[in-house]
Amino acid sequence: DVKVTQSSRYLVKRTGEKVFLECVQDMDHENMFWYRQDPGLGLRLIYFSYDVKMKEKGDIPEGYSVSREKKERFSLILESASTNQTSMYLCASSLRLAASTDTQYFGPGTRLTVL
Amino acid sequence: QQPVQSPQAVILREGEDAVINCSSSKALYSVHWYRQKHGEAPVFLMILLKGGEQKGHEKISASFNEKKQQSSLYLTASQLSYSGTYFCGTGRPILTGGGNKLTFGTGTQLKVEL
Numbered sequence: 506d507v508k509v510t511q512s513s514r515y516l517v518k519r520t521g522e523k524v525f526l527e528c529v530q531d532m533d534h535e536n537m538f539w540y541r542q543d544p545g546l547g548l549r550l551i552y553f554s555y556d557v558k559m560k561e562k563g564d565i566p567e568g569y570s571v572s573r574e575k576k577e578r579f580s581l582i583l584e585s586a587s588t589n590q591t592s593m594y595l596c597a598s599s600l601r602l603a604a605s606t607d608t609q610y611f612g613p614g615t616r617l618t619v620l
Numbered sequence: 621q622q623p624v625q626s627p628q629a630v631i632l633r634e635g636e637d638a639v640i641n642c643s644s645s646k647a648l649y650s651v652h653w654y655r656q657k658h659g660e661a662p663v664f665l666m667i668l669l670k671g672g673e674q675k676g677h678e679k680i681s682a683s684f685n686e687k688k689q690q691s692s693l694y695l696t697a698s699q700l701s702y703s704g705t706y707f708c709g710t711g712r713p714i715l716t717g718g719g720n721k722l723t724f725g726t727g728t729q730l731k732v733e734l
Contacts, residue, residue: 508660535717535719536714536717536718536719537716538722542722545726546726547621547622547707547724547725547726547727548662548707548709548723548724549724550721551721553714553721555714555717555718555719556717559716559717560700561714561716563721580707594730595662599720600719601714601717601719602718602719604683607711607718607719607720608652608664609652609662609664609720609722611654611661612661613660613661614661
């Protein structure tokens with residue numbers, strides 16, 4: 506079974522702090538993704554990575570950056586947290602099969618509150 | 621642009637059927653369906669491909685209409701365990717590496733009651 510783990514289930518930070526959210530997958534997946542989930546808006550893609558040190562912007566990258574130094578680990582960074590970044594953050598990974606069959610596996614999420 | 625899901629919410633009695641629709645303004649390559657129970661991670665249900673394909677998983681099946689740019693999820697003889705939020709994701713190939721980039725709809729909340 507694929508396992509995607511995230512470093513914290515709940516996190517409380519103050520406005521202006523630098524925040525790191527960590528994600529680790531144990532199935533040697535090539536692709537990794539960060540989403541945020543807000544009520545009424547569904548899941549929105551922030552960034553994704555298709556290889557170590559390679560990344561691409563998703564649909565809402567503003568205010569975020571990412572880092573992938575090792576294949577199994579993908580970090581989401583909030584350089585200066587703001588209250589509008591209070592959200593549930595979900596990490597996902599996929600093996601990178603043919604586009605028609607590639608499946609994403611999700612972690613349990615980190616609920617971040619910025620005060 | 622996010623696909624549009626309808627209905628936003630539905631309440632069923634156990635044993636009833638439901639249909640959830642997912643419409644896109646863009647051409648569809650693939651549609652991915654997920655279910656998320658409260659407080660848990662989204663779980664993959666199935667992928668639908670171009671060609672009007674219909675797939676099934678126990679009493680949950682789905683169809684893909686490429687012309688209408690629409691997919692529908694069919695839940696038959698619903699069970700309490702079907703409760704959760706259902707998301708469709710429209711897939712686009714990641715050209716730089718492979719695999720899919722997904723754009724999710726806003727979700728449909730399904731509650732099954734006794």
